[in-house]
Amino acid sequence: MSLPAGARVRVRAIDPDHHTRMPRYVRGQAGEVFAVLGRWPLPDDSARGIVPPRVEACYAVRFPAADLWGSGDHFVTVDLWESYLDQL
Amino acid sequence: MTSSEHHANRPAAARTRQLEERLIAAGLTSDDEIDGFLTKLYASASPVNGAVLAARAWTDPAYRELLLADGNAAAAEAGFSLAPPDRGGYQLQVVANTGHVHNVIVCTLCSCYPVSLLGPSPGWYKSFAYRSRTVREPRAVLAEFGVTLPETVRISVWDSTSEARYMVLPARPAGTDRLSAGQLAALVTRNGLIGTALV
Numbered sequence: 001m002s003l004p005a006g007a008r009v010r011v012r013a014i015d016p017d018h019h020t021r022m023p024r025y026v027r028g029q030a031g032e033v034f035a036v037l038g039r040w041p042l043p044d045d046s047a048r049g050i051v052p053p054r055v056e057a058c059y060a061v062r063f064p065a066a067d068l069w070g071s072g073d074h075f076v077t078v079d080l081w082e083s084y085l086d087q088l
Numbered sequence: 089m090t091s092s093e094h095h096a097n098r099p100a101a102a103r104t105r106q107l108e109e110r111l112i113a114a115g116l117t118s119d120d121e122i123d124g125f126l127t128k129l130y131a132s133a134s135p136v137n138g139a140v141l142a143a144r145a146w147t148d149p150a151y152r153e154l155l156l157a158d159g160n161a162a163a164a165e166a167g168f169s170l171a172p173p174d175r176g177g178y179q180l181q182v183v184a185n186t187g188h189v190h191n192v193i194v195c196t197l198c199s200c201y202p203v204s205l206l207g208p209s210p211g212w213y214k215s216f217a218y219r220s221r222t223v224r225e226p227r228a229v230l231a232e233f234g235v236t237l238p239e240t241v242r243i244s245v246w247d248s249t250s251e252a253r254y255m256v257l258p259a260r261p262a263g264t265d266r267l268s269a270g271q272l273a274a275l276v277t278r279n280g281l282i283g284t285a286l287v
Binding site for chain 1: 227244245246248249
């Protein structure tokens, strides 16, 4: 999966029992890829000592506050690895 | 550090020391190695560095473009060598304030922060209150910092959850046309580079 800026994505609504860098407040939420940041080791693998860890694209994904909280006119942008996302 | 901050941080300091002792006991590091790392990390880490980048971006449009497109390259051009993520460093992402958008930085999961360009992070940056409220009600949080934005200005919150570290490029204050780059840099504060102050 390689997503361009502007792609619509949904964060997977999962609850792994290991370390992850997927904040709970965006799980299950739809957002838009704002920027492609780079390809970095997946922290879920690194934290578990998996060698070598998966190396994946990491995206800055933007969410409207009203979608996350039911109110607010700001944006929240969260960096999310490919494994955390499904393309819409 | 005030005595109250010191008190509030004591349990964290105790936990940190226990972790250090376990690592030392396991033969993975030593007190000398930890002290050496911290000394090196903090010796040159200061918000003066971020201020230099911001002031240069205000006075040099090509530099501003580079800073927003490739933060590490722009930092290197100004004499600050940032290690990339695959060598234990970070990728600098600079986000610019305009008349329409005000940016603010947070790390909801821990306390990610571009230490080398902003200096050691303030205690409040690591507090549960700042981390939880900034993504939820940034306008109210900013008001508590004394930043009241017009309703027409959209707030953009950046949650540092990866190897990217964010820094805000404040908008250049009005009436500063005649100031030198050095004088401009002196206007920029640490909070301005986090987004909890206008400059």
